[in-house]
Amino acid sequence: MHPKELPLLNILVLHGPNLNLLGKREPEFYGSLTLDDINSLLREEASKLDVKVFCLQSNHEGSLIDAIHHGADKYQGILINAGAYTHTSIAIRDALSAVKIPAVEVHLSNIYKREDFRHHSYIASVVIGQISGFGAQSYILGLQALTACIRQELY
Numbered sequence: 001m002h003p004k005e006l007p008l009l010n011i012l013v014l015h016g017p018n019l020n021l022l023g024k025r026e027p028e029f030y031g032s033l034t035l036d037d038i039n040s041l042l043r044e045e046a047s048k049l050d051v052k053v054f055c056l057q058s059n060h061e062g063s064l065i066d067a068i069h070h071g072a073d074k075y076q077g078i079l080i081n082a083g084a085y086t087h088t089s090i091a092i093r094d095a096l097s098a099v100k101i102p103a104v105e106v107h108l109s110n111i112y113k114r115e116d117f118r119h120h121s122y123i124a125s126v127v128i129g130q131i132s133g134f135g136a137q138s139y140i141l142g143l144q145a146l147t148a149c150i151r152q153e154l155y
């Protein structure tokens, strides 16, 4: 048991394609923070919440799927911004559904305020919930929500 009597939670944070370009990529949608900045904010929040985050970015659908599969016995939760794969990938949706690790979907931009093709998420139906439109804060809110749901077994 953890010193504060809470079991230590390990959370896998997955960032999908093009998110390695954050900071210089369309800041009007995605803000000016880099991916490293966001990961640092997540680590800060994680230490407040007494959880550990493991962050991975990939531009490759298969690598994200492999990470989800390998996560099955290591992580109690997944925080995922699948980027454009959100709107295209039945395979990532199926991987999340197969491993049954509670997950929360996040987006920096509000995908419902943007082009029609961004309005559908294949992932939304297999996650606890989705947070979209709050910039880097979407990740922080997502981590808080995911942690609370896992601890209260609300998934």
Ligand code: DQA
Binding pocket: 017, 018, 019, 081, 082, 083, 084, 085, 086, 106, 107, 108, 109, 110, 111, 118
């Ligand atoms: C995004 C929204 C997606 O539509 C887009 O393809 C991204 C980023 C977001 O965080 O706002 O790459 O997931």
